[in-house]
Amino acid sequence: MHIRIERDAFVDALGPVQSVVEVKKALPILSHVLLDATPEGLSLFGTDLDVGLRKQVAAEVFTPGAITLSAKKLYEVVKELPSAPIELQADQDLQVAISCQRSNFRLKGLSREEFPSLPNLHGDGELLLDAKLFRDMLRKTLFAVSSDQTRYALTGVLLQAHSTGLNMVATDGHRLALVRLPRPETSGTAVIEALIPKKAMVEAVKIARDEVGDVRIRLSDNQLILQQDTTTLVARLIDGQFPNYDQVVPTFTPNHIDISKDALHGALRRTSAIMGERTTPTEFDFQAGRVLISCVNMDLGEAHEEVEISYTGEGVKIGFNARYILEFLSAVDSETITLHLTDPLSPTIFRSAGDERYSCVIMPMRI
Structure with a gap:
């Protein structure tokens, strides 16, 4: 195998492929990436046997062929090279010479016959x-x-x-x-x-x-x-x-509460600062026009926040894992969040206001 390839294109293709490779696998070949040069260009393939990734990249192929190299080491070498053409040439001893301007390396490879067979890509x-x-x-x-x-x-x-x-x-x-x-x-x-x-x-x-x-x-x-x-x-x-x-998504929730996403996110970030390593429930005390958010840590202290809401129903107190709500908030773009709530022991639906296409159902915690 003998090819010439642009350094930037090589790095862009090699980066994602090497990220799926398992470095600590018992089989050394699974820490390698397969380089397969054909007249159409260069194909890179890496796998951990559960997930595999193939990238095809343009290259000038002087001699077609295939070899495997350590994915991590190849990536570490290539990403430090200058932005210029790179030549890779394999010899009969399964060593690959890598040259780029005044930089020269030689990496030991393994035969492609040791590499797992490529999966069927025709579904x-x-x-x-x-x-x-x-x-x-x-x-x-x-x-x-x-x-x-x-x-x-x-x-x-x-x-x-x-x-x-x-x-x-x-x-x-x-x-x-x-x-x-x-x-x-x-x-x-x-x-x-x-x-x-x-x-x-x-x-x-x-x-x-x-x-x-x-x-x-x-x-x-x-x-x-x-x-x-x-x-x-x-x-x-x-x-x-x-x-x-x-069966998990409630079909009837009598209490609907609208709240600013940014206000809720900020309040939860601040009250979460008082949490320790153990998961402590955050209490939500929903009242007409406001919610009181509290977190109590017996070793560190307590935190309290008040946030304006659109709600006119009866008071409800319920506990949640604040991290679950924060992760939901990070996944939505709307300015207002709607909570569809039944009671302190039933799951609550979190949605973007007016949008039923995306739901996050969160189980309550005892408070």
């Missing part, structure tokens, strides 16, 4: 979504994914696309984030239901961050295939039963 049907829409759906759900590996089915995001609707939902058992949209007319006809690992969706956010073009989603052999332009993400789906989330 059944195709869901086509605007990149900005897809990223926004992920931003509004990812924070609710569980990190508890004993609850395997909750460690991912559920994506559903049926004839008329498009849903994305995540839950950790204490809160649930749900985006429910009409299906875009340009999305195709593929019916999809997939439980996707959080790591894959974090990488998907990076893929869709440019907000330009469409994201193509397919399923194949219990894998998700996500493509945008020259990037392909492959993820092994979670084999588990996601809970019936419709």
Whole structure:
């Protein structure tokens, strides 16, 4: 293999690929990135066996070929090189000479035969979504994914696309984030239901961050295939039963409370400063026209805030994990938030005012 490639393009392609590679894997080959040079250009692929990422980048290919190199070390070397063409040339001893102006390196590689076989990238049907829409759906759900590996089915995001609707939902058992949209007319006809690992969706956010073009989603052999332009993400789906989330979302809530997003965010940030390492419930005392927000820490002290609200019902006191509300607030852009509340022991729905397409259901804490 012998190629010439622009340093900036190489760094831009190598960065995302090396981020999915697991450095501490028992198999050394899984800490490597596969470089595959063909007459069409250079392909980079990295995987941890659960998530894989392939980037295609333009390169001048003198001699086609393939080799694997340490993803971390290759990235560390290339990103420090000047913005100029880089030449990479592999020899028969699986060593790659890297040269750029007056800089020269030699990295030891491994044979491509040791690298995991590339997955099938031809799935059944195709869901086509605007990149900005897809990223926004992920931003509004990812924070609710569980990190508890004993609850395997909750460690991912559920994506559903049926004839008329498009849903994305995540839950950790204490809160649930749900985006429910009409299906875009340009999305195709593929019916999809997939439980996707959080790591894959974090990488998907990076893929869709440019907000330009469409994201193509397919399923194949219990894998998700996500493509945008020259990037392909492959993820092994979670084999588990996601809970019936419709049973979690309250259908009737007698109390509706409107509150400024910025005012609520500021009050919670300030009262949270008094929290210790243990999760302490934050008390919300809803009264006509105002809410009193309090946090008491027996070791550190207490904090109290008063925020104006639009509410004329009877007084209600309820406790919440403030972090859950803050993460919801960071995912919405509206100026006003509406709380749909039943009683101190029932889940509360948090929404942008006047918008039922996005809901965050939060379980209360005893106070």
